[in-house]
Amino acid sequence: MIIKTYKGVFIVSSKMEEILEILEKNARAGVEEIALMLDMSVEEVEAAIKKLEEDKVIVGYNTLINWDNSSKETVTALIELRVTPQRGQGFDKIAERIYRYPQVKACYLMSGSFDLTVIIEGKNMKEVALFVAEKLAPLEGVISTSTHFVLKKYKDDGVIFEENGKDDREALRL
Amino acid sequence: MNLQEMIRPTVRNMPPSGIRKYFDLLNEMKDAISLGVGEPDFVTPWAIREAGIYSLERGHTHYSSNPGFIELRRQISRYVARKYNVEYDPKTEIIVTVGASEAIDIALRALAGPGDEVIIPEPSFVAYKGCTAFTGATPVIIELKEEDEFRLRPEQLEKALTERTKVVILPFPNNPTGAVMRADDQRKIVDVLKDRDVIIISDEIYAELTYSGKHVSFASYPEIRDKTILINGFSKAFAMTGWRIGYACGHPVLIEAMNKIHQYAIMCSPTTAQYAASEALSSCEDEVQAMVREYNRRRRVMVRGFREAGLSCFEPMGAFYVFPSIKSTGMTSDEFCEKLLMEEKVLTVPGTAFGACGEGYIRATYANSYENITEALRRIRRFVSRHRK
Numbered sequence: 422m423i424i425k426t427y428k429g430v431f432i433v434s435s436k437m438e439e440i441l442e443i444l445e446k447n448a449r450a451g452v453e454e455i456a457l458m459l460d461m462s463v464e465e466v467e468a469a470i471k472k473l474e475e476d477k478v479i480v481g482y483n484t485l486i487n488w489d490n491s492s493k494e495t496v497t498a499l500i501e502l503r504v505t506p507q508r509g510q511g512f513d514k515i516a517e518r519i520y521r522y523p524q525v526k527a528c529y530l531m532s533g534s535f536d537l538t539v540i541i542e543g544k545n546m547k548e549v550a551l552f553v554a555e556k557l558a559p560l561e562g563v564i565s566t567s568t569h570f571v572l573k574k575y576k577d578d579g580v581i582f583e584e585n586g587k588d589d590r591e592a593l594r595l
Numbered sequence: 596m597n598l599q600e601m602i603r604p605t606v607r608n609m610p611p612s613g614i615r616k617y618f619d620l621l622n623e624m625k626d627a628i629s630l631g632v633g634e635p636d637f638v639t640p641w642a643i644r645e646a647g648i649y650s651l652e653r654g655h656t657h658y659s660s661n662p663g664f665i666e667l668r669r670q671i672s673r674y675v676a677r678k679y680n681v682e683y684d685p686k687t688e689i690i691v692t693v694g695a696s697e698a699i700d701i702a703l704r705a706l707a708g709p710g711d712e713v714i715i716p717e718p719s720f721v722a723y724k725g726c727t728a729f730t731g732a733t734p735v736i737i738e739l740k741e742e743d744e745f746r747l748r749p750e751q752l753e754k755a756l757t758e759r760t761k762v763v764i765l766p767f768p769n770n771p772t773g774a775v776m777r778a779d780d781q782r783k784i785v786d787v788l789k790d791r792d793v794i795i796i797s798d799e800i801y802a803e804l805t806y807s808g809k810h811v812s813f814a815s816y817p818e819i820r821d822k823t824i825l826i827n828g829f830s831k832a833f834a835m836t837g838w839r840i841g842y843a844c845g846h847p848v849l850i851e852a853m854n855k856i857h858q859y860a861i862m863c864s865p866t867t868a869q870y871a872a873s874e875a876l877s878s879c880e881d882e883v884q885a886m887v888r889e890y891n892r893r894r895r896v897m898v899r900g901f902r903e904a905g906l907s908c909f910e911p912m913g914a915f916y917v918f919p920s921i922k923s924t925g926m927t928s929d930e931f932c933e934k935l936l937m938e939e940k941v942l943t944v945p946g947t948a949f950g951a952c953g954e955g956y957i958r959a960t961y962a963n964s965y966e967n968i969t970e971a972l973r974r975i976r977r978f979v980s981r982h983r984k
């Protein structure tokens with residue numbers, strides 16, 4: 422049982438993990454709600470969340486949106502990049518020059534036959550293609566790019582988009 | 596010919612379930628929230644479903660041996676040894692059944708008959724008394740008490756035992772109360788039973804769903820191991836109610852007797868379910884634990900919710916039910932549940948459905964979404980404050 426502390430408040434690490442488990446599924450869960458679910462005080466939950474934020478374990482509270490169901494037009498593309506690592510900096514410097522663009526939703530260093538995966542969102546294919554051609558491909562160190570457009574999202578961040586979620590149990594059973 | 600006359604009196608005279616009217620009321624109602632369900636809201640983990648589908652694709656659509664595939668019985672043997680610290684020979688001491696339900700039925704049919712007594716602690720799962728009645732044996736009821744946190748007290752058991760007692764049913768963790776046994780009481784109950792010529796049926800189907808430390812199986816006490824039939828299954832822990840698969844473990848003489856009935860009445864548990872269950876035992880520990888953590892969070896919300904509504908509610912440490920007392924409202928269990936359904940569209944089950952001593956209590960399931968639970972609790976709070984005496 423590992424104990425973590427935040428400003429004099431002690432929290433067991435298994436409780437920390439359960440807080441993360443709750444927030445990962447529902448970023449809107451309130452501290453009172455969480456305290457009740459985990460048999461903790463509100464102060465403890467607040468301290469735990471502060472600590473998780475400070476330690477950069479919790480790095481944001483995003484809303485998962487299925488843009489396909491909204492009126493806004495969006496396309497998503499996955500770009501495979503091969504790049505030359507830089508002396509003394511490896512891939513970090515070139516990655517940073519890429520992920521700083523707001524169009525870049527995600528950026529990962531990969532093992533295998535290419536180096537970086539870059540996920541781009543744009544209004545349409547043309548916009549994404551232009552971004553790749555004008556911003557990514559010409560960067561110093563980028564050897565090649567390969568663009569794959571997403572046709573349909575089945576599941577994102579652990580959430581299945583077309584789950585019907587209907588409760589088909591018998592309403593009464595002893 | 597009067598067809599009714601042709602039905603055996605024990606069957607004909609079995610009263611219809613007191614909950615039938617709730618089905619009728621429900622049918623006329625949209626958007627009711629049901630806390631009356633006795634099964635997980637989770638769907639069976641995908642790896643298990645996939646294993647079932649794959650077995651069908653490969654054409655595994657035939658009977659298995661009567662007691663179930665030997666490989667599955669070996670897995671059950673290892674699982675029970677690891678979890679509950681008791682060893683069973685997969686060849687002679689394990690039978691795979693159509694749910695724990697079938698195991699309860701064939702155990703009772705193998706053991707009890709006219710003239711025998713079967714001790715049943717209540718409130719409890721309705722099948723014990725029903726199946727006992729069908730064998731012609733006499734159910735002897737022990738009334739579990741809220742002040743004992745619905746645990747079975749050794750003195751109660753001692754008093755209920757007679758020369759004619761053939762079977763003692765131990766229903767823990769308990770449906771509907773959520774009670775679990777404590778080690779000290781368990782020890783004393785073992786002492787009461789160890790020198791008696793009785794068989795124990797320990798229904799531990801909720802063993803994995805305990806929230807106060809590790810479940811201790813009655814079968815793990817060596818003194819009573821050979822006279823205990825341990826019943827468990829996949830329905831609750833693995834969210835597999837519709838697959839219809841469970842098992843019983845015990846001394847070869849007991850399992851052989853159960854298998855005799857099973858071979859004629861059932862042949863074997865569904866093959867697809869057996870393949871799925873095999874996957875459940877080999878790869879789903881993490882998912883089971885995640886479900887248990889989630890139940891535990893909802894359990895705390897539920898207990899607090901009932902207490903804040905002004906009802907006394909002992910803290911259940913097992914299964915997925917709470918069993919609050921509604922005595923302070925002055926209503927009977929049945930009145931409470933019917934009014935709550937009509938006025939607030941929340942379905943709960945009167946405690947009396949689980950035995951006469953369930954009067955004054957209701958059963959509510961927290962195997963439901965957090966949103967449904969909080970909304971139901973909001974309505975219950977409103978309902979209780981409106982009807983408080």
Ligand SMILES: Cc1ncc(COP(=O)(O)O)c(C=O)c1O
Pocket residue numbers: 595633693694695696697720766769770798800827828829830836839840841
């Ligand atoms: C205590 C108890 N035993 C057994 C069962 C039956 O389980 P199965 O689905 O394995 O037949 C239930 C189901 O509600 C139960 O509550």
